[in-house]
Amino acid sequence: MRFNIAVLPGDGIGQEVMAEGIKVLKAVGQRFGHSFQFYFGVVGGAAIDQYGVALLPETLEMCRACDAVLFGAVGGPKWDDPKASVRPEQAILGLRKGLNLFANLRPVKVFPTLVNASTLKREIVEGVDILFVRELTGGIYFGRPQKRWSTTRGRRAVDTLAYSQGEIERILRVAFELARGRRRHLTVVDKANILESSRLWREVTEEVARENPDVEQDYFLVDACSMHLLRRPRDFDVVVTENMFGDILTDEASMLSGSMGMLPSASLGQGKRGRGGRLTFPTLGLYEPIHGTAPDIAGQNKANPLAIILSVALLLRFSCGLDEAATAVEEAVNQVLEEDYRTGDIMSPEMKQVGTVEMGDLVVSKVQR
Ligand code: IPM
Ligand code: MG
Secondary structure (H helix, E strand, O other): OEEEEEEEEEOOHHHHHHHHHHHHHHHHHHHHOOEEEEEEOOOOHHHHHHHOOOOOHHHHHHHHOOOEEEEEEOOOHHHOOOOOOOOOHHHHHHHHHHOOOOEEEEEEEOOHHHHHHOOOOHHHHOOOEEEEEEEOOOHHHOEEEEEEEEEOOEEEEEEEOOOOHHHHHHHHHHHHHHHHOOOOEEEEEEOOOOOHHHHHHHHHHHHHHHOOOOOEEEEEEHHHHHHHHHHOHHHOOEEEEOHHHHHHHHHHHHHHHOOHHHOEEEEEOOOOOOOOOOOOOOOOEEEEEOOOOOOOOOOOOOOOOHHHHHHHHHHHHHOOOOHHHHHHHHHHHHHHHHOOEEOHHHOOOOOEEOOHHHHHHHHHHHHHO
16 A cells, blocks of 8 residues: 655654654565655744744645654754744644644553663553543643733733533543553543533543443542552553643653653544544544654764654554554564663663664664564
């Protein structure tokens, strides 16, 4: 089969890891007899320098016409001025909203070979396997009004956390469905003791739960959840939550695995045949490592490409419907780790340290075999 992939490397190590992701996709194509056509776009700081905006409308259109989007990372000190009206992050927010990618899947899995890379004790992190489902196109990230103004008593600013019943229903349906394919336990995270929007989430959860009696479901307040994630992370299966809570909790949870350099993500929208919030596969999705541009190590062949390589596996699974190929990539990553190869971020004594390109080559060699 033939697939069109939009490739948006972005800034910093985004460029370097993307090269490895593409290498792996090409190797998959060869082994399984598929062809991937790549369409490159400039986004983030690079696009601000070239075009004055982080995301051109043409780039968004190009992505919409593709089967999937592979995204690197955007940002860097050069474009960090919080007062600037154009910011690199506008690229990723524009893509999420513009492509209606409302369901952000962030699996946090502790590789048996990497239990020692975590700052937490082995007995806490061993066997952790959590799937975060973060609502991605609503909540405080996109609520209006969002503005700042001056009054006689000084400056004021407002952000808005808003959710509609429909937005909550569709993300919950995705979460329940994913839980059904796993350990059948769904945790809903909110701040229902304070926020009206969270109370609506709970009400809607009760309704959607009735359609899903085979999945056990519970609630956590976000502050308590952040504590339990470190105390007993193994107890979590699928966690669904509002946009900003999901942003914060997934950075925290990434540390269970030892390095942000290991974690992939998929942002999915409703497929062409999807109705009533049901995801149907394959569907258009955007795939990105959860790490940023790491300006401190950019351009030095030090970045860990495994997060984008594991994102490629998700791309194959969700947007191409190629389960076997996806599993082959994940197994290739496992094998390379089992053979003791490590990038600097997950390095430990007695292991063999390699750079970005070498790590990519190793994975490719396992995919080819
Ligand atoms: C993430 C990032 C983004 C977010 C930024 C870069 C806009 O932190 O994907 O988690 O806040 O969603
Ligand atoms: Mg984040």
